[in-house]
Structure formats: structure tokens, C-alpha cells
Amino acid sequence: MTPRPRADARGARPRANLRSARPILAASSVALVALVAGCATPTGEVVLLPAQDGHHSVLTVQQGDKQVVLDKPYAAAETTTQGPRAVESSPKEVEAKFGKALAAQPARPQTFTLYFVEGSNELTDESKRVFESVFPDIAKHPVPDIVVIGHTDSVGGDVYNDKLSLQRADAVRDALIQRGIPAADIVAEGRGKRDPLVATGEGVSEARNRRVEVIVR
Amino acid sequence: MLRWKLALPLLMFAAGSAQAADIGQIKVSKGAVTIDRAGNALPGNLGVHVQQGDVVKTGADGSVGITMSDNSLLSAGPNSVLALDQYAFDTTTNQGRFDTSLKKGTLAVVSGRLAKQSPGSMTVSTPSAILGVRGTEFVVSVNDTPAAR
Numbered sequence: 001m002t003p004r005p006r007a008d009a010r011g012a013r014p015r016a017n018l019r020s021a022r023p024i025l026a027a028s029s030v031a032l033v034a035l036v037a038g039c040a041t042p043t044g045e046v047v048l049l050p051a052q053d054g055h056h057s058v059l060t061v062q063q064g065d066k067q068v069v070l071d072k073p074y075a076a077a078e079t080t081t082q083g084p085r086a087v088e089s090s091p092k093e094v095e096a097k098f099g100k101a102l103a104a105q106p107a108r109p110q111t112f113t114l115y116f117v118e119g120s121n122e123l124t125d126e127s128k129r130v131f132e133s134v135f136p137d138i139a140k141h142p143v144p145d146i147v148v149i150g151h152t153d154s155v156g157g158d159v160y161n162d163k164l165s166l167q168r169a170d171a172v173r174d175a176l177i178q179r180g181i182p183a184a185d186i187v188a189e190g191r192g193k194r195d196p197l198v199a200t201g202e203g204v205s206e207a208r209n210r211r212v213e214v215i216v217r
Numbered sequence: 218m219l220r221w222k223l224a225l226p227l228l229m230f231a232a233g234s235a236q237a238a239d240i241g242q243i244k245v246s247k248g249a250v251t252i253d254r255a256g257n258a259l260p261g262n263l264g265v266h267v268q269q270g271d272v273v274k275t276g277a278d279g280s281v282g283i284t285m286s287d288n289s290l291l292s293a294g295p296n297s298v299l300a301l302d303q304y305a306f307d308t309t310t311n312q313g314r315f316d317t318s319l320k321k322g323t324l325a326v327v328s329g330r331l332a333k334q335s336p337g338s339m340t341v342s343t344p345s346a347i348l349g350v351r352g353t354e355f356v357v358s359v360n361d362t363p364a365a366r
Contacts, residue, residue, distance in 0.1 A: 042360060043343070043344065043345040043346075043359065043360055044343050044344075044345065044346070044357065044358045044359040044360050045357070045358045046346070046348060046355060046356070046357045046358075047355060047356050047357075048354070048355045049354040049355055049356060050354070051352070051353040051354050052327075052354065053353065055352055055353050056352075057351070057352050057353045057354060057355070058336075058351035058352065059348055059349065059350060059351060059355050060348065060349035060351070061346050061347075061348055062346060062347045062348070062349065063345055063346045063347075070355070077346075079343060079345045079346045080345075081345070084346060094356060097323065097356075097358060098294065098323050098325055098356040098358070099294075100280050100294035100295055100323070101280065101292050101293055101294035101297075101322075101323040101324055101325040101356060102292065102325045102356070103280065103292075104245045104247065104280035104281055104282040104292040104293065104294070104325075105245070105282050105290055105292040105325055105327070106244035106245055106282040106283065106284045106290050106292065107244070108290075108327075109284070109288045141244075142244075142263060142264075143242065143243075143244060143263055143264035145242055145284075147286075149308075162309060187286075187308075189308040189309065190309060191308075191309060191311075192309065194309075194310065194311075195311075215288070217244075217284050217288065
């Protein structure tokens with residue numbers, strides 16, 4: 001079974017149509033000539049926006065074998081019947097065309113990071129204060145959901161740390177439930193040692209990496 | 218140990234019903250918003266969870282904002298049709314796939330944990346183009362004309 005090349009399958013149909021429908025052949029030919037002559041009809045637009053988290057953004061816009069890469073704010077591509085075309089946009093244009101979509105954007109997920117007293121399940125004094133600040137933030141959301149993500153340092157293997165990180169997350173989830181947050185609104189996840197706050201080598205005990213993130217969204 | 222014994226049947230249940238899993242939640246809903254799910258049109262109200270395969274539609278006065286489980290934010294303006302074609306997200310490794318398509322209208326996107334972990338794991342398609350999302354914020358429109366098809 002050799003898969004048929006997709007270009008063939010696509011190309012075959014319009015050609016057959018042109019042959020079998022002689023009365024509209026002339027009109028189709030005119031359209032075809034117009035296309036070949038460069039009358040690209042716009043089909044849509046893509047605009048890269050500045051990233052609020054400060055990360056560098058990149059977006060590729062692919063049509064067949066033609067590609068435009070957008071890599072700075074307000075770099076834009078117009079998609080057309082003949083492929084993407086690099087253009088420039090502006091905050092004003094984006095607001096005019098995409099204002100309602102942007103106005104419906106959900107609140108950015110808020111992250112609260114909690115640390116533990118070494119060798120215990122108890123939060124540090126500073127983290128106890130951070131934990132308290134989670135509740136007013138939850139109250140601001142009309143339909144809040146909360147993700148609790150546990151992390152470990154690099155001491156030990158993945159299986160051990162995956163379990164340990166989930167246990168830390170579960171402990172914080174339990175604490176949130178005890179304070180009246182509905183259990184159905186909270187998910188606990190363990191990332192093990194994959195996402196250290198501070199990069200270290202293997203097997204390094206690092207208090208700043210033993211943490212739980214509470215994400216309110 | 219007890220925790221793990223309890224968790225196991227839950228995990229098996231989750232795996233068995235993977236297709237019906239909630240992958241995101243409607244956080245903003247204005248005007249007419251509907252979800253086409255397996256042939257049924259459901260109201261796209263505030264708080265409703267979305268699933269893989271859902272097609273979210275907004276009316277002339279409608280707009281909708283969805284937060285996905287990987288923190289991606291999708292929001293569509295009026296007269297839009299957005300299909301959540303494919304979604305898989307491993308919360309431990311941050312790996313998976315997220316493919317959506319905007320059939321018409323306007324869409325604003327902030328990519329999340331999936332695109333951050335693996336550039337190339339998130340795409341947004343329009344009838345004429347495929348956008349490869351390396352991060353993080355952009356808007357896309359599809360003209361409502363025959364040429365857009």
C-alpha cells in the first residue's frame with residue numbers, strides 16, 4: 001500500500017471538473033488567468049502580538065510549501081489564495097479587527113509558589129502568607145479552577161520524585177479543600193524534578209526546587 | 218500507600234473515558250455561544266467544560282473565552298466557528314498535542330504548557346493555512362467569503 005500523494009488527489013478533481021463542464025470553462029479560465037496573473041484573494045490574517053510574560057514569540061504560517069515566519073510584535077501575514085504574504089500590523093488595526101476576541105480573553109493564570117520547611121510538610125512562614133493570598137484571588141474569578149503542581153529537587157529518580165511531587169501537591173490540595181474550596185475545582189499534579197526553579201546537577205538538595213505552585217485561573 | 222490504592226481505579230476510569238475528558242473551561246461567555254458536541258448543540262455558558270472534538274460557535278453578538286488545562290487561552294469574537302480537533306496533555310511531562318481549527322471569524326490565542334514544552338505540539342489551522350505555534354500570543358482571522366473555503 002503506497003499512500004497516494006496528496007497533491008495528486010487534490011489536483012485531479014478541479015481538472016476533471018473543467019473538462020466535464022464546458023459551458024463554465026470560459027469563466028473558469030478567466031478566473032485561472034486572474035490567479036496566475038497575481039490577483040491573490042485574501043482569505044484571512046495572522047498577527048503576532050507582544051507576549052505579556054516577556055517571552056519571545058514565534059509563529060509560522062504555512063500554506064502548502066510556502067511559509068512566512070512571524071517573530072516580532074505586530075509582524076503579520078495575510079493568507080491569500082496564492083499563499084501567505086508578510087505584512088505589518090499595528091495595535092490600532094488589531095484592536096479594530098480583533099477587539100472583541102481579545103476582550104473575551106480569560107484572565108491570565110496566576111501562580112503562587114509555596115516552599116516547605118526542610119524535611120517536613122509544613123510551609124515556611126513566608127509561604128503561609130502566600131497561601132493566605134490565594135483565597136482573595138480565587139474569589140475574584142467567576143468560575144475558578146485551581147491547579148496545584150508539586151516539584152522536587154534532583155535527589156533521587158523519576159519514579160520516586162514523581163510520586164513525592166504529587167504527594168506535596170495533594171497535601172496543598174487538601175489544605176485548600178479544608179478551607180472551603182470545592183474539591184471538584186482543584187486538580188493536583190506532580191512534575192517530579194523536571195521543572196526546577198534553580199538549575200542544578202543531578203542529586204542536589206535544593207530547597208528552592210522543593211515547592212508547590214498553586215495556579216488560579 | 219492507601220492514597221495510591223485509591224488512585225488506581227480512578228486512573229483506570231480516566232483512561233477508559235479519555236474521549237469524554239474535560240480539556241478546558243469556558244471562562245468568558247457573552248451573547249450567543251453554542252457547543253456542537255456529537256451532533257448536539259449545547260449552550261456555551263460560563264463554567265461549561267469543553268471536550269476534544271467540540272465545535273464552539275459564536276453568534277453575531279457573541280464572544281467566548283476558554284482556558285485549556287495546559288493554561289492555553291483561546292478567545293473567539295463574533296460569528297466565529299472554532300473546532301477543538303485534537304487535545305492530549307500529560308500533566309507530568311507537559312507533552313502532548315493541541316490542534317484547533319478556526320473555520321471562520323476571529324480568534325486570539327495565548328499558548329500554554331504544551332507549546333512551551335515542545336514547540337510544534339500546537340497548531341491552529343484555518344481553511345487555507347496551518348499556524349505552527351512556537352509561543353506565545355497572536356490573533357488570527359478567517360474571512361467569511363467563498364474564497365476562504
